Amino acid sequence: xxxxxxxxxxxxxxxxxxxxxxxxxxxxxxxxxxxxxxxxxxxxxxxxxxxxxxxxxxxxxxxxxxxxxxxxxxxxxxxxxxxxxxxxxxxxxxxxxxxxxxxxxxxxxxxxxxxxxxxxxxxxxxxxxxxxxxxxxxxxxxxxxxxxxxxxxxxxxxxxxxxxxxxxxxxxxxxxxxxxxxxxxxxxxxxxxxxxxxxxxxxxxxxxxxxxxxxxxxxxxxxxxxxxxxxxxxxxxxxxxxxxxxxxxxxxxxxxxxxxxxxxxxxxxxxxxxxxxxxxxxxxxxxxxxxxxxxxxxxxxxxxxxxxxxxxxxxxxxxxxxxxxxxxxxxxxxxxxxxxxxxxxxxxxxxxxxxxxxxxxxxxxxxxxxxxxxxxx
Numbered sequence: 001x002x003x004x005x006x007x008x009x010x011x012x013x014x015x016x017x018x019x020x021x022x023x024x025x026x027x028x029x030x031x032x033x034x035x036x037x038x039x040x041x042x043x044x045x046x047x048x049x050x051x052x053x054x055x056x057x058x059x060x061x062x063x064x065x066x067x068x069x070x071x072x073x074x075x076x077x078x079x080x081x082x083x084x085x086x087x088x089x090x091x092x093x094x095x096x097x098x099x100x101x102x103x104x105x106x107x108x109x110x111x112x113x114x115x116x117x118x119x120x121x122x123x124x125x126x127x128x129x130x131x132x133x134x135x136x137x138x139x140x141x142x143x144x145x146x147x148x149x150x151x152x153x154x155x156x157x158x159x160x161x162x163x164x165x166x167x168x169x170x171x172x173x174x175x176x177x178x179x180x181x182x183x184x185x186x187x188x189x190x191x192x193x194x195x196x197x198x199x200x201x202x203x204x205x206x207x208x209x210x211x212x213x214x215x216x217x218x219x220x221x222x223x224x225x226x227x228x229x230x231x232x233x234x235x236x237x238x239x240x241x242x243x244x245x246x247x248x249x250x251x252x253x254x255x256x257x258x259x260x261x262x263x264x265x266x267x268x269x270x271x272x273x274x275x276x277x278x279x280x281x282x283x284x285x286x287x288x289x290x291x292x293x294x295x296x297x298x299x300x301x302x303x304x305x306x307x308x309x310x311x312x313x314x315x316x317x318x319x320x321x322x323x324x325x326x327x328x329x330x331x332x333x334x335x336x337x338x339x340x341x342x343x344x345x346x347x348x349x350x351x352x353x354x355x356x357x358x359x360x361x362x363x364x365x366x367x368x369x370x371x372x373x374x375x376x377x
Contacts, residue, residue, distance in 0.1 A: 001025075001037040001371060004104035004122075004131070006114040008045045010059040011320075012221055013138050013297030017110045017185045021136075024363040027188060035367040040102050044118055045083075045111075048091020055082075064223045067293075068316025075319075078148055083113040086120040096125035105374050106132045110185075112147040119155055132156045132373050136185060136366075138296045141327035142168035145319030153178070157373065159366065161185065161300060164327060180369055183361040187277035190304050191362045194282055203286050206279065207245065207270050211286060215243045216348045217307075219292025224251030227314050228258060228271075230341035231291060235267045242267045242348065245283060249274050281305060289348045291341070294321040299328075308352040310344060311337040331355045 003025065007018040018041050024030055025037035045052040062069045083089065099107070099122045107122045109115050115135050123130040134157045137150045141164040151158070151172045158174045159182040160166050166179045184190075194202065200211035209215065220226040228246045235242055248255035248271055258271035275283070284290060284305035292298045294311040302309050311325060317337075329335040336352045338344070 001035075001106070001374060002102065002104045003037050003039045003106045003108050003370070004099065004102055005039060005041045006044060006107065006109040006111060006118060007041060008043055008056060008111045008114065010056050010111070011063060011295060011297075012223070013295055013300075014111045016187070016297045017136065017138055020185050020187045020363065021108065021110075021366075023187055025367060029188075029362070029364060030367060033364055033368070035364060035371055037367065037370075040104070042095075042098055044091065044095045044098075044114060048089070048095055051090060060223050063221070063318065064225050066315055067318045067321070070318040070320070071316070074145065074147075077113070081149070083118070084116040084149070086117040086124070089117045089121065092117075092121055096121050099125040099131070103129075104131045106134055106370055108134045108136060108370075110136050110138065112137070112149040115149060115152045115155060119152060132370075134159060134370065134373075136160065136182065137165055137169065138185070138300070139165055139168070139320070140296055140299060140324045141165070141330060142171070143319070143323035143326045145321065145323045146172075147320075148172060157369075159369075162327070164330070182366040182369065183359065183363065184300050184304055185363050185366065186301060186304060188362075189277040189281040190301060191360075192281070193285065199282050199285060202282050209243050209245075209268060209270070213243055214288045214348065215245065215286055216344070217283060217287040217290045218244065218246040218344075219290055219298055220247050220249040220251060220254075221293055221295055221298070224249045224254070225293060226251060226254060227312055227341035228254050231344040232258065232261075232269065233342055234345040235269075236261065236265050242345070244268065245270045245272065245287075247272055247275065288351060289344075291344045291347075294324045294328075294337075296320070296324055299324045303355045303357050306354045306357065308354045309336065310347050310352060311335065312339075312341065313337045314339045314341065328355060 005018045007014045022039040025039045030036045119133045133155045137160045159180045161184045203211045255271045284307045290307045291310045
């Protein structure tokens with residue numbers, strides 16, 4: 001089975017899901033189940049045109065500097081429909097050459113703007129044996145940020161992590177027999193839970209933290225967006241005891257500023273750059289609270305790990321983020337949000353609840369569905 005994954009680096013969730021599918025398709029579990037696949041990841045927007053690349057940069061710049069501006073940019077993209085007509089796609093020849101040379105059995109899109117024109121172009125590139133076109137939408141619920149571009153009734157399958165995702169697709173015109181609840185599409189370590197004693201030992205050895213004490217994790221997105229310095233300020237000024245792990249990602253400026261804080265402040269602080277999934281999964285499972293933006297990727301990881309969240313809405317809520325807040329509100333009856341990072345320490349003391357999640361499903365279920373579509377097609 002050969003799968004061509006279409007993604008774009010707007011935010012971090014799309015690329016994360018693309019990599020997760022490849023890791024699962026190449027995993028020992030997939031090989032043992034006869035579900036292994038050759039996966040190629042393609043970014044037809046960034047690789048196809050400098051204009052599209054600018055659009056990706058603009059999206060990320062808005063997300064990083066003023067998220068509320070997406071309340072203007074998102075409706076523009078919804079109305080403009082820049083990637084729905086195959087005859088108007090920049091870089092279409094390069095994309096079709098990639099498709100014809102790789103000759104995938106399945107073209108698997110994880111991005112809203114790659115589900116129409118790129119579906120048509122893929123089929124035209126392989127007229128004798130058109131690839132099966134599958135959409136995986138990472139949105140967690142319906143809402144103002146659920147893009148109409150996710151829905152293409154001409155695609156062979158629409159998939160999403162939760163029933164709420166599939167309900168949103170069906171309400172927008174996706175045929176019921178073409179929707180499939182696939183479960184979360186995360187990297188393998190998020191499904192391999194360590195026994196409690198091993199997890200505690202890991203936290204102790206890896207970061208010299210006490211697993212018996214409360215742990216606050218400050219999250220950051222792929223663009224390095226965070227409010228870590230304001231979040232740790234109460235620990236510094238009030239000498240609050242605690243353990244804080246600040247995930248800084250690509251934001252080296254914040255990491256250096258945190259590391260420059262005096263060591264005699266009465267709380268344990270670990271400022272980390274990007275960490276891999278093998279470290280992230282046990283860290284989130286050990287956390288009493290995660291403070292982060294309500295992105296689909298971070299929120300999905302928190303749900304699977306059973307991590308309570310306080311959502312950072314500093315600078316406003318992006319329409320796409322509202323979908324994920326809607327899920328939390330629906331499942332829990334309350335969605336903890338704040339635009340003031342200085343309250344995080346207080347919330348960490350009181351605590352919040354995580355979204356109940358007890359499923360043992362893995363992305364092998366999705367691979368099994370893809371395999372069955374090829375065999376029946």
